[in-house]
Amino acid sequence: MGPEGGLLRSHPDQGRGAGRLGAAGDRAGQLGGEKRVMTAILELRKLSVTFGSVPAVQELDLSVPEGRIMTIIGPNGAGKTTVLNLISGLVRPTGGSVVFRGEDVTGFSPHHLSRKGIGRSFQQNNVFFSLSVRENVRLAAQAHGRDNWKFYRRARSFPIYEEAAGQALGKVNLVEEADQPASSLSQGGLRRLELAILLATSPVLLLMDEPLAGVADGDVPFLTDIIRRLRKEGQTIIWVEHKMDQVLALSDEILVMDHGQAVALGPPAVIAGDERVQMAYLGRN
Structure with a gap:
């Protein structure tokens, strides 16, 4: 895929770049030729947080359709876990908003968000x-x-x-x-x-942070089968994971992050086919 058509790219104007990613999320229901209107259960609108002088997440725009599996990948320090912390209320954003089921829940406590239906593992x-x-x-x-x-x-x-x-x-x-x-x-x-x-x-929404970390190879299929069944039952899942074989097999969409920015978003086939994503995150030459 050429430079202009590739998904992995920097955004001189991050606001507009993030908007393009949000629009891509709205098209999630068209994967594999399936065309249906998908209701967004979660929307992140220019969500940002800075720790000291370090921007951990920068103006992230993301729309997560109900009943889908969204996976966040990227190198260490990319901001993946921080995004989960922002959604679940463990970290308060310095900018932007979190909208859950149509309600602005920015700054709500973890306990309040749990009552609203957001579950989180660590x-x-x-x-x-x-x-x-x-x-x-x-x-x-x-x-x-x-x-x-x-x-x-x-x-x-x-x-x-x-x-x-x-x-x-x-x-x-x-x-x-x-x-x-x-x-x-x-x-x-x-x-x-x-x-x-x-x-x-x-x-209503499951947030999972590296649920396969430290799990023996023989136990991985048990967990992935459970995740797959939950997806079939209509459970919405956002997870951070490094085991790329499982990410590609289970995800409806994959968000790639680097230095706190969303640099790519798309279905597994598109993400896996991008040469720069392959080199940076999949370890392929």
Whole structure:
């Protein structure tokens, strides 16, 4: 693909460049010849944040259609995790806005955004290792429900949360391990447990930061199958991931970032076919 037609390019006018990327997001429903109107569940409008004098994210415009998988890739320090932090409220933007389901939620707290339906996982395991697999998930459902202030009541007092935990564990294939301590799980099992914890809160949008990191090769298919099933059920997912084989296989669209800027956006076939993306991110000559 030539310089004028390539996706990977710098933008002298980042505002206009980002606008082009947003327009590309609006065309996500036309992948593979499929033409349908896609409703944006999330819109980032010139979203920016600066840490000290360093711009971490620069005027990012992005539209994420409902029920799709959007993957963010790029080198270390590109701003990928920061974008997830901005969406989930862990970091307050210095400019721009976050619009979720038509509502401007810029600056909302992580707890408030969780209540709105945004679920977030992290690179590091975030579970109670001394509790059972089931207890971890049940407590997440309970903390998200009306009885969160009764955190230490006996499980049988809250059958609705037990049911939510059971359903979430079923979705990640951890039913047989439900009564085992979380500490007994492999890294792949812990990643599935984290996902079950999120699903127990009934999120509308899932944000996942490198869910395959540290997972043994043999466990990767279990996780990717779960992600694929969630996509078929209509779950919207934005994830950061470095395993490019899985990124290309699972994504509806891929956002490429570098130095806090969006430099490419498109379906996997287009991103994989761009020579500069290949050299910079896919390791191909």
